[in-house]
Amino acid sequence: MIKWLLTIAIVVIALMLWFGKGRGGGAASQRRRTPGPEAMVSCAHCGLHLPRPDALEGEGGRHYCSVEHRRLGPGASG
Numbered sequence: 368m369i370k371w372l373l374t375i376a377i378v379v380i381a382l383m384l385w386f387g388k389g390r391g392g393g394a395a396s397q398r399r400r401t402p403g404p405e406a407m408v409s410c411a412h413c414g415l416h417l418p419r420p421d422a423l424e425g426e427g428g429r430h431y432c433s434v435e436h437r438r439l440g441p442g443a444s445g
């Protein structure tokens with residue numbers, strides 16, 4: 368009797384492992400990192416909004432959209 372029980376147990380475990388492997392837990396769901404609103408900055412010269420990684424940092428912690436605008440500095444209106 369023990370032999371039968373062992374055989375059945377092994378078969379059941381094998382089937383569980385097999386189906387568990389095939390189905391997949393679904394825990395491997397990766398999300399793409401999207402920049403939030405706080406990642407946007409505006410050019411101190413022309414006011415253009417652009418992602419912070421793309422912006423150039425100037426004096427006084429200001430951000431600029433291009434090298435030329437950084438050279439020109441903040442806009443006349445402030």
Ligand SMILES: [Zn+2]
Pocket residue numbers: 410411412413414415431432433436
């Ligand atoms: Zn600009």
